[in-house]
Amino acid sequence: MSKMERFDARLPAEQKELFIKAAAVAGYKNLSDFIIKTAQEKAQKIIEEEQIIRLMEEDKKIFVEALLNPAAPNQKLAKAAAKFKK
Numbered sequence: 001m002s003k004m005e006r007f008d009a010r011l012p013a014e015q016k017e018l019f020i021k022a023a024a025v026a027g028y029k030n031l032s033d034f035i036i037k038t039a040q041e042k043a044q045k046i047i048e049e050e051q052i053i054r055l056m057e058e059d060k061k062i063f064v065e066a067l068l069n070p071a072a073p074n075q076k077l078a079k080a081a082a083k084f085k086k
Helices: 013-026 031-068 075-085
Strands: none
Touching: 013 031
């Protein structure tokens, strides 16, 4: 098991009450579990969305490169084209 770390945060009383209510409604056993779980879920979602955006950008670059500098037809394609023209 990894080493446990401590994390402290100061927040307005109204915000703490909101978090406590949400934790109770969602069935968490305490506020810490609620905060940790929801923060972890949000962090994972942010990272996944960033990776999707980054991959989309890479895909765009590959697509544009293929349009601007298409590969030469291979032997099978050249043969098929010649057969089609006949």
